[in-house]
Amino acid sequence: MNKIYKLHMGKAKCAVDLGDGSERGEYVNQDYILYKMGRPHRAISLMYCYYPMDAGWPRRASVAHASDDVKFAWDYPYDDYFTYKGGLGGNLNDEPFTYMRDIRRHGQDVNLTLTIDCGLSDEYLIAVAKELRTFGRMFLRINHEATGNWFTHNKRYSYQEVADFFVRFHNIIKEYAPNVKTVICAADIQKLESNRLEKEDEFKQTILAADVWSVDKYLALHWGWPYDIAETGGTSHARYKNENTYALTKATFERYKELNGGVSKPMVMAEFNADGDVTGPYEQATMVRDFLDRIREDNATWFTGFTMYQFRDRGRLGLEIEDPNNNEVGIEQPIFKMYKEMIHEDYFMPEVIQGEEVKLPMTLRWGGAEDATGLAMPLHFEKNPTFCEVIFEGEENYMMELNGKWFYKSPKAKNIDLMSAFFEKPLEGETDLTLKIFAPPATGENDPSQGEDWLENYYAKVEKLPEVRIRFTPTEV
Structure with missing residues (x-):
């Protein structure tokens, strides 16, 4: 990446x-x-x-x-x-x-x-x-x-x-x-x-x-x-x-x-x-x-x-x-x-604006559905994929978007198949897309120990990015 x-x-x-x-x-x-x-x-x-x-x-x-x-x-x-x-x-x-x-x-x-x-x-x-x-x-x-x-x-x-x-x-x-x-x-x-x-x-x-x-x-x-x-x-x-x-x-x-x-x-x-x-x-x-x-x-x-x-x-x-x-x-x-x-x-649709380049570790902020800080991972596609998934090691709680479709990753989930992002909107050729990631609270509640603004904001630290597996042909032909 x-x-x-x-x-x-x-x-x-x-x-x-x-x-x-x-x-x-x-x-x-x-x-x-x-x-x-x-x-x-x-x-x-x-x-x-x-x-x-x-x-x-x-x-x-x-x-x-x-x-x-x-x-x-x-x-x-x-x-x-x-x-x-x-x-x-x-x-x-x-x-x-x-x-x-x-x-x-x-x-x-x-x-x-x-x-x-x-x-x-x-x-x-x-x-x-x-x-x-x-x-x-x-x-x-x-x-x-x-x-x-x-x-x-x-x-x-x-x-x-x-x-x-x-x-x-x-x-x-x-x-x-x-x-x-x-x-x-x-x-x-x-x-x-x-x-x-x-x-x-x-x-x-x-x-x-x-x-x-x-x-x-x-x-x-x-x-x-x-x-x-x-x-x-x-x-x-x-x-x-x-x-x-x-x-x-x-x-x-x-x-x-x-x-x-x-x-x-x-x-x-x-x-x-x-x-x-x-x-x-x-x-x-x-x-x-x-x-x-x-x-x-x-x-x-x-x-x-x-x-x-x-x-x-x-x-x-x-x-x-x-x-x-x-x-x-x-x-x-x-x-x-x-x-x-x-x-x-x-x-x-909510407005999503891409800002400056950042390095890990990065802290994501969830203020709510109208005010949140996330990260963007640019991805290159040669054509419409045959396989597209993200693989996680940790117990993160994420909302993700790719090609206009949103996905949820619960703390227990390790692999999220993103192929349904292409079922209704298949790619017609070589394309650059962005995987967008936000981190709402895993428990559904804000954490009083996170600081003075805990009533309105929840924070999650990203130490490592997920692996993105993209393939353009079947495993066996």
């Missing part, structure tokens, strides 16, 4: 996040998603609830309070998300922490949605904040869709109380886990002719406090799922015009900015899709593609990113539909191929 170079990975023009598990589907491991998508996402969204004072806790609501009388997804005493097993007296070796570690090992940030009892004392909230400290630059979306009437926080508390709670929890997060960015998903503009947010008076304080602004926008949605079928003339579903959704989202951002004294904050769609229950599978893909084209073609610098809801769904809101015979099997929908192609376009 000749020269190696320093790399910096930064933000995409539009970040791409992915929902993985909710009330509508189970968590899918990151190895499978990476293999299918060919690239990591900026963040993976998890959806949990925390109602530790409720009867039945910590069992999931639909299990603890199963009833034939339930006719709506949120008709339970508390929200039917997976239950947050941490908090006072909790277990850090259970959900969501096991999944959060999986996400971060694979070079992605955590985006945790948490519906939480607004009546909990600070003691409970401080416990949660302390548990999140080791997970780096994660996002915490607190009591989302807070101007609605379906979640437990809106059934038990007034809008003013929900808004006050957000600010209280935000302040606790800033004190005990300053690495965590809070996300508000509440007030938005409902009509284009209006310049006033829904419940603006109550929620203005949350817009000023939060680190990130968000809205949930479905281009079509069947909210009656799974208790009825969306048929023409029904009242439990709707379809919206893309141009109106885009305009309303932008108008909401502008109003947030105005209320915030003219100062912008990151603006995201924390849930986004078109429901195939309403559109069918083909138009679902067409609608989503059209909306993302609008963002790109408008060069919407005010729009920071979106979360595709979700990877695998029991209904028709997934890139895959869960096989009803086996929840570990996903059935790709037309939106899968479209989405995969879209997120590999430059506008949605």
